Amino acid sequence: MYEHSSTHPADTTTPTDQTARTTRRRPPFRRTVWRRVLPTVAAAGIGVTGFAGLAHGSDVGSATTGGQSAATTERAHSVRPAAAADFPTWGTRWVVHATADTGSPAVGMINKTAPGQDRITADYQVDTGRKVCEGSSCSTFMAHLTGPVSGFLSVVAVDIAQDRLPDVPVQGGGQPQPQPGGSRGEMLNRAATWLTANNGAQVPYSQAKVWKDGYRQDCSGYVSMALGLPTPGTNTVGLATDRGITRPISLDELKPGDLLIDASGDNNTRHVVIFEKWNDDAHTSYTAYEQRGDHGTDHRTLTYGLPGGDAEFKPYRPVTFGD
CATH class of the missing domain: 3.90.1720.10 (endopeptidase domain like (from Nostoc punctiforme))
Known part of the structure; x- marks a missing residue:
């Protein structure tokens, strides 16, 4: 067997x-609800990305959806664009990860209210095939940031109406x-x-x-x-x-x-x-x-x-x- x-x-x-042995459009109430929740999350010291998803597949107390483990990694052979595009952020305490996996170690934090962190720059994005959700907004994409922190951030943290960054190359495409x-x-x-x-x-x-x-x-x-x-x-x-x-x-x-x-x-x-x-x-x-x-x-x-x-x-x- x-x-x-x-x-x-x-x-x-x-x-x-x-x-x-899941193209998302945020409903009007979405940011209002989460802007109320986020200070509480921040006060508790919990990263928003971690708040969204649990490990899945476990037989004991598990959730089969969410974004703890976006299944991918940065590939050395990928050709990256020379320039990066910038986008506005929303919310506070978004964890930037070492790889395109929300279960990977944190390498920094994005906080819209902090100086210089109301926008991020990204040179490519990865379709991990696994959703990260915050309220009614979901995305399978992780953006590779070049600033203000280098690492990977869920596209849900970006203040756009799509589930992916517009005009930013997708690395590899599909399943990693x-x-x-x-x-x-x-x-x-x-x-x-x-x-x-x-x-x-x-x-x-x-x-x-x-x-x-x-x-x-x-x-x-x-x-x-x-x-x-x-x-x-x-x-x-x-x-x-x-x-x-x-x-x-x-x-x-x-x-x-x-x-x-x-x-x-x-x-x-x-x-x-x-x-x-x-x-x-x-x-x-x-x-x-x-x-x-x-x-x-x-x-x-x-x-x-x-x-x-x-x-x-x-x-x-x-x-x-x-x-």
């Missing part, structure tokens, strides 16, 4: 115990494609692309098929894609044993982008998931990206490898992170 096997490439048997190497955040961005790559839906699971990007549609093909390994991807055993790809670590060492792997048994029992974050201080569960049978790409709460969970799963660190 879970991973490709060189000896059983088309086996799609499923173990029964593992099968559980994964690129090899990079940081932990970039790996998670690539993992998130498969959540909506199938015309807004998750990539379906298959041990025999490959997706449009050339990667096998099982768990290890998915992780190979996220890591930027050669297509169609290695298998689960290779992810666990090839020291050019991973090394063993302890559970306490887990960081975003690390892996939990069950490399025992056969292609119907072996599995691998991508660790994103702990869900509590006691480390009783975590949120992970996963390509699973009878569902496809998922982003949910798991306990694989934890006390009381499936003990066959062991933690590993991709060596590409360099730590």
Whole structure:
């Protein structure tokens, strides 16, 4: 069910115990409502972008829409325009992110009432395929800012009537494609692309098929894609044993982008998931990206490898992170 096997490439048997396993025009009232809400949000120290969306796909307390994880990253090969266009902003405490992913680290803040921050300049925008919403206004686009802060900002923060910046080039267009190497955040961005790559839906699971990007549609093909390994991807055993790809670590060492792997048994029992974050201080569960049978790409709460969970799963660190 879970991973490709060189000896059983088309086996799609499923173990029964593992099968559980949106052009916007702002209405007249929109700014009035949010200008009243924003001071409260600011006072609470909460970024507006974070206020809008929650992580999606989790089985426990999750929301399946919103903008926590816009699934993309800046691509080095992109040709950027020489000049940037400027646009007015609205509201306060808009988080500017390191990548076109509202789950990526903050690199600054845009506040319309602050000196020099009533306008932004942007040289390109990215269609992430995943909506960020504030009230009734939504956009899937993230703008790459050149000022007053460098980074990525949701187009919802810009005081325009469209869901994208007019006359600003769209980088790549459509769904972002994964690129090899990079940081932990970039790996998670690539993992998130498969959540909506199938015309807004998750990539379906298959041990025999490959997706449009050339990667096998099982768990290890998915992780190979996220890591930027050669297509169609290695298998689960290779992810666990090839020291050019991973090394063993302890559970306490887990960081975003690390892996939990069950490399025992056969292609119907072996599995691998991508660790994103702990869900509590006691480390009783975590949120992970996963390509699973009878569902496809998922982003949910798991306990694989934890006390009381499936003990066959062991933690590993991709060596590409360099730590």
